[in-house]
Amino acid sequence: MKVADFFCGAGGFSEGFRLAGFDVVFGVDKWKPAVITHEKNHPDGEVYYGDVEELSNLSDEEFHSIIPDTEIIIGSPPCVAFSNSNRSGKGDKSLGIRLMESYLRIVARKKFKENSILKYWILENVPNLQNYIKDEYTAEELGLKGDFTLKVRNENSKEYNSKYYGVAQNRKRFFCGEFPTPQEIISSDEKVIPLKFILESLGHPKEEKEGNRTITDPNYQDLEMSLFSITDHHYIKEIAQFEWEKAERAKTDKGYMGKMSFPEDLNKPSRTIMATLSSSARESLIYQYKNHNNRFRSPTIREVASIMSFPLDYRFYGDSMPVKYKLVGNAVPPKLSFAFARAIAEKEGFPIPEGYPKLTLRFEEDKEFKELNFSKLPMNIEKRKKMDKARYKYHIPYLKVNTFRVELTNHHSDFKKGEFVWDVEIHKSQGVQNKKVFQPKNVDAFPLGSVWEEKVGMFLKTIERQLVPSLELQKIYCMTQKERDAQGLMGPDEILMRVRNFIDSILREDNNLNEQNIKIEEEPNELPFSIALGYYVLTKIMNKVLSMENIENLSDEGILTEGLFIYR
Template sequence: MPSQQPLKPAVLDVFCGAGGMSLGFQRAGCKILGGIDHNPHAVTTHHQNFPKCKLKLEATDIRTLEDLPSLNLQPREVDILIGGPPCQVFSRVGLGKMKHDLKWDIEKDHRNFLYKEYVRFVDYYQPFFFVMENVDNLANKKELLSTILDELAACGYKVEYEVLDSSKFGVPQRRRRIFLIGVRSDLLWEPIFPKPSGQKAFSVGDAISDLPELKPIILSLKSKSRGPRQKDCDLLYRGEPESIYQQKMRRHNGDRVRNHLCRAHNDKDLEIFKTLKQGGKYRDLPEEMMRYRVDIFDDKYHRLYWDKPSWTLTAHMRKDCLAYIHPLQTRSISVREAARIQSFPDNFVFQAPMTRMFELIGNSVPPLLAEAVAKPIVKLIRRYYSQKVTRQNDTVRSKVS
C-alpha cells in the first residue's frame, strides 16, 4: 500500500457495475483503485464518479484479462478485493426465465463460471480481505456454494457467508443478498460481518418525498416508438429535506436534481396505475381491466407503499417499471427515485440512456449496505497499518539511541 496514505485501504472492484460497492467502501474510508466490468455504460458511470482511480480500463470481458501483471497493480497492493459476479444463473427470476428457453444449457452457460475469474483475482492479489456479493438464492444451492467456498479457501483464506437484508442497514428497500467474506489465513483475524442498525427501516416516502413532481408521459398504443425522448435536465428540489435519509442523499449536491427521468406509458397502463391502491398488484384489478393471465403475471403491475420500504429493485426495470409504480403519482418511478431507493446519493450521476440507467441501478449493491459491510473490515486494516507504522518508528528510535 502506498506509504503516503497508510491508513486508507486500497480497493479493487471486479464486476464493478455502476459502482455501488465501490461507493460504499469509499465512504467507509477506502481508496478505490479501479473497477472492471464488461458493460460500457457501467464503466462510463464508474469512471465519471471515481475519477481518481489508478486503473481505468475500458469495458472489458474479464476472461480476456489473462495477464494480470499488465494491470500495473502489484500483489499485496490491493488491500480489499470486492465484486459481484453476474447472478442470472443463481437467481430465482433468472432461472425461471431461462428454463423456458429450450436452447439454454445451464451446464454450458459461461455465467455459471464467472465466479472463477473472481477467485483468480483473489489468488493473484492476495488482499487482506475479499468481499463477494450475490443473490440470496445462492445460499440455497448448497453444492455450488460449497464449491465456491472451497475454491476461495484454497487461495489461502478463511471464508464465511451471511445473507443480509439492506433494509436493516439504512436502505429503504427490502433486498436480501449473500455476502462471502474472506480474510487471509496468515492473519489473526476472522471474517467479520456488520450488525443491523436496530432502527426502524426507512420508507419510500422517507426516500423520495422531496423530489420534484413529474407528469406522466403518455405513449400512444398506435405508435411503435418507445415514447418521447426526455432530456436529463437539472431540476430543483421541492423544498428542504424532509427526513434524515434525504439529508444524507443530498449532502454535497447543491440544489439541483439529475437523472430525474421516468418512462412513458400508454393510456391503458396509466388507467391501471390510477386504479391500484398502494401495495396493489395485477391480481387486484377489476376483471375487465385484466389483459394477461393472473397466474403468470400476478405482479406485472405493483404499486409501491409510501410508508414502507420498497421491495427489491431489479435490472428488469430496463424493460419496464410496471412493478414499481409511484405510490402517489400516476407514473412509474424515475431513475433518481430508483437511485434513492437503492441508496445512491444525488451527486452520483449515471451516464447512460435512461433504460440502461435503470438496469445499472437494479444490478447494483446498495452503497449504504456496502458501507456497513466495509466499516468493520476497514477498522481492522487501519489498526494493522497503524501498528505497523508504530513498530517501524520504534525500530528507528532504537537504532538512533
C-alpha cells in the same frame, strides 16, 4: 487501505468503501456506460474497460501489471444467470458459474502470491448463488498451479437484507468471502425506512422549472443541493393504460404467485430495484401519478438511485432512461457496502469520515453526461405481437377458490408451423413447485344442475357469432387492444372476461353457490362450484372454436377483414 472492484458496474460497491474513507484505486467492467459512470464518480482510481474472465487467465506478468495489489478486493459477478426472475430460476447457469469462478481465480492469484497484501475480499450476488458456489476451491478447480485451497464460505457468509442497513429497499443478497461481520443499524421491521420518505424528500418530479429550493439528501443529511441541480429527476414517464392494466393483473391476480401492491405501498421499503425498466410486468415499480387515480408513472432515475442509497450528486452515464435504470438496478446499495467497509475499518482501527465526503470531481461542464431533466418522454404505444412468439397463459380474471383457477393457454401449439391449439386447464396450488394441473374430459358429466346448464347454453348463444377458429383467435390475440376494440373482436382476454362476468351473474342469483363444492368423476374429483362452472363454460367455448371449419371452407356468412375472419 486500497480497494479493487471487479464487475464494478456503476460503482455502488465502490461508493460504500469511498464513503468509509477507503481508496478505490481500480475497477473493471466490460459495459461502457458502467465504466464511464464508475470513472466519473471515482476519478481518483483507474477503471479498466475489459473482460474479467480474460483478465483472470492472463500470464502472471500481464496479470499483475494490469491489476494492482490491494488490501481489499470486492466484486459482484453478473447475477442474471442465478436470479429467480430468470425463467423462474431455471435459466442456464454455465456462464454465471464461469464468471463467478473467474472472480475467485483473481482473488486466489492475489491472495496466494508471494508477499501478498490482500487481507479481505467480498463476493456479492443474488441469494440463489448459494446453490451453486462451493465452500472452498482448490487451485486445480480454479485452473491454477499450486496446492492452496481458497475458502469461500465462512461463518458470516449469508444473506444480508439492505433494509436493515439504512437502505429504503427490501433487497436480499448473498455475501461470502473473508471479512468481519457488518453490524445492522436497524433492529426491526418497524424501524425500516419506508419508500415514502425517499419520495417525499425528493419531491414530486417536475416537468418544468418552477420554485427552485434546497433539497437535503434523504440518505446523507449533511449533503444539500439545489432542486434543479439534482440530475435525472425532473421529468415524467407516464405509463400507458395497456401497460399498467397488464401490470396490475400480474401483481394482484398472478397464477401461482401471491398478491402484490398496485401501485407501490409507500409505507414499506421499496421492493427490489431490478435492472430492467418495465411498466407491464409483475416486477415493475409503478407510482401513482400525482392527484390522479387512474394515471401512473415509472419512478425517475433519481428516485431509484436514492432508494438504492446513492448520494444526490452521483451521476449515471447512459444515453437513455433504460440504460441509466440498468446502471442503478445492477449496483450494490452504497449504504449496504458501507456497512461492510465500516466493519473492516473498525477491525483495522482506521477512522471513518464524519459526515458525507463529497465527490472530488465536479460535473457542471461535463459534455459526456446526458441529462433527463425536463425531457418530454412520450407514453409507449402498444405494438402487435408476433404470431410465432405470442404465447398465452391466463386464468379467468380474479377467480381463485381454494387455490383452484381455470386457465386458457396456447402453450401446446406448434408455433414454428403456425398450428395453434387453445386448451383449457384447471390449476391448483400456490408456488410453481407445488402446482397440479387437471384437464377433465367429460364436462357433460359435471352435475351443475339443469338450470345452470340451460343458462350456459343461453350464454354461449350470445357469444358464438364472435367466435373464430384457433388460427384466427391467435391473430386477434396478436392485435392491439385498440384494434380489437375498434373492430369489436373477441380475443382470449375478452373471452375470459365474458366468462367471468357470466359466472358473477350466476353467483348473484344464488349466493349459496359460493360455498358449494361439486363432485366429478375425474381428478381432482371435487371442485368449488364457480371453478367447475368456469371450466365447463370455457371448455364448451373452446370446443366450438376447435370444431369450426378452416377459413377457406366457411360459409358466405363470413367475410375477411384485414386477413381475419369474423362473423357478421
